[in-house]
Amino acid sequence: MTILNSYFGKFGGMYVPQILVPALLQLEKYFVKYHDNKTFKKDMNYLLNNYAGRPTPLTLCNNLTKGTNTKLYLKREDLLHSGAHKINQVIGQALLAKKMKKKKIIAETGAGQHGVSTAMISALFNLKCSIYMGSKDIERQYTNVLKMKLLGAKIIPVVSGSKTLKSACNEAIRAWSHSYHDTHYMVGTSAGPHPYPSIVHRFQSIISLEAEKQILKLEDKYPEIIIACVGGGSNAIGIFSKFLSKNNIKLIGVEAGGNKNIKDHNSASLKYGKLGIYFGMKSKILQNYEGQIKESHSISAGLDFPSVGPEHTWLNYIKRVKYVTIQDHEAISAFKIICKKEGIIPALESSHALAYAIKIIKKDPTIKQTIIVNLSGRGDKDVLSVKNFIKS
Amino acid sequence: MKDRYLKIFRKLKMHSEGCLIPFVVLGDPNFDISLNIICNIIENGADAIEVGIPFSDPLADGPIIQNANLRAISSKVTVLKCFNMIKYIRKKYPNIPIGLLTYSNLVFANGINNFYKKCYLCGLDSILIVDLPIEECTPFYKSSKKNDVSQIFICPPDINDKFLKKIVEISKSYIYLLSRPGVTGIDNNNSFNIKGICNKIKKFSSIPLVQGFGIHSSKQIKKILKLKIDGIVCGSIIVKQIEKYLNNENKIIKKINNLIVKFKNSTRKNYKIL
Secondary structure, eight states, X not given: OXXXXXXXXXXEOOOSOGGGHHXXXXXXXXXXXXXXXXXXXXXHHHHIIIIIOOSOOEEEOTTTTTTSSEEEEEEEGGGSTTSBTHHHHHHHHHHHHHHTTOOEEEEEESSSHHHHHHHHHHHHHTOEEEEEEEHHHHHHTHHHHHHHHHTTOEEEEEOSTTSSHHHHHHHHHHHHHHHTTTEEEOOOSSOSSTTHHHHHHXXXXXXXXXXXXXXXXXXXXOOSEEXXXXXXXHHHHHHHGGGTTOTTSEEEEEEEEESSSXXXXXXXXXXXXXXXXXXXXXXXXXXXXXXXXXXXXXXXXXXXXXXXXXXXXXXXXXXXXXXXXXXXXHHHHHHHHHHHHHSOOBOHHHHHHHHHHHHHHHHOTTSOXXXXXXXXXXXXXXXXXXXXXHHO | OOOHHHXXXXXXXXXXXXXXEEEEETTSSOHHHHHHHHHHHHHTTOSXXXXXXXXXXXXXXXXXXXXXXXXHHHTTOOHHXXXXXXXXXXXXXXXXXXXXXXXXXXXXXXXXXXXXXXXXXXXXXXXXXXXXXXXXXXXXXXXXHHTTOEEEOEEOTTOOHHHHHHHHHHOOSOEEEESSSSOSOOOOOOOSOHHHHHHHHHHHOOOOEEEESXXXXXXXXXXXXXXXXXXXXXXXXXXXXXXHTTTOHHHHHHHHHHHHHHHXXXXXXXXOOO
């Protein structure tokens, strides 16, 4: 049995082939043993500060909010080494992998940000690294593929199924069931079988720990609203973590509404999915009436996933977090606005959160409010996708 | 509990034979050919049969069976059609044990109890859910008992004693022993000491042991059955014939029939491989 509760309410669990259960229990055991250990925390903080580049600043967007009473802050995870929040938890998992004496790392990636972070930390820790990536994502995120290769990772193109993150996740689990004895599976988001959602929550909570201190220093008060994009949900859980207990702060998760606001063309599993079992967990899933998993769609490869972490499904269920959708064209529009007005190129994932923030600000410019948007990553990787979208 | 498995294992033991359990995906490559394949498999000597309901994301399967799942889904085979096919097979062959292999979301999405009830009504003897470990099985297991369908559990080859006791305690009909870690497929990577785990299980219980994953030759079958293993499941080597001769139904049937006859002979103690 598990040491920690493997469920968030009725969501979560460990729905994997039996052969993988001992590997998950081993990971849980090491996480419980070390995450609060003084030396482990010291090592982790050292790497977060001196390798990844923490703390990341809170940037006030003065141009975008001109003429309104909103103060919009961006939590700048895009400024991290690797270009996204993914590096935070990858450091933690890599330290655990070392403790477990694993020699190899496998990971799945969609946009490539988790792949790049995994490849970086594997190089730093001298671990052999293989990254599973859908062939469709390899095409649309080629700069990240090149980075991963330069960092010494082996890229394994996945040509089965949807050829996106969904297929990469399946293929990584298949590979892990061969190799769990000497290999750690570095899950990239707060989804998947227990204990991954709890581990990722813990290691990503650094985002909100910093944000809380920073906003109190800058504004001497808490913000009214915090917004983050949600694919699997790791950056969102990271920025929400410390604020979950503060009920007067409105937390908003933004899912990818795709290119048409219809059920068959999106990645919004909380809005359009139903409860099911997939990728080792019980959560909301995009699926047909008899349980076949649907292919998701988003302009942003990092959000292109048919499910969501179980903690988000729980937070949605208890109505602590409000989950909304933003469509491809709205995200692109926000991307362009932030580029032009603030001189920041945001990831397309984060552009979904920014688009919703802009909607709130536009709705009533007179309201006096402070909003924090988690800028989970930078958008260098997305410039071609944006160009192609505008062209089409 | 239906006793088709009990009867077949008892009968085969009396004749010193192992149980041959071929596996195919229902609806691969389409409904009609799939039904024809299954009838031929049964008529050419299978002692029991395991059938899979096609799933979009079969993460415990290697490329051969993955492709079979996708072919079946592409030919519009639904869960309902699968149950209808099983019903037909049961009616035609009332005595052969039929096991179902599936993934947990298909059971969950159709309502756990409703799914098991359908299994019972169409004449299934057992169900194996490949992404459902014992740790999560309670609501599924309760429904299996309520609806008189044996829940089959997978026993990995490197499992500890605590798990072994648990699996022996709750298993009905047989225990599915994995040849090796990994997913389904044809390979010779068989470094695990199956003998040790067989002896351990046999110490705890007399429940039959069936081995699966990677079994694709007569020689292998003979070797496995020399241990205290009561039967084998072979899937990928059969499904591969469908993939290979996709546009030639007669050839698929001929090739699969040959395999079944050859493999069944290999389960007989005194049969010499030519």
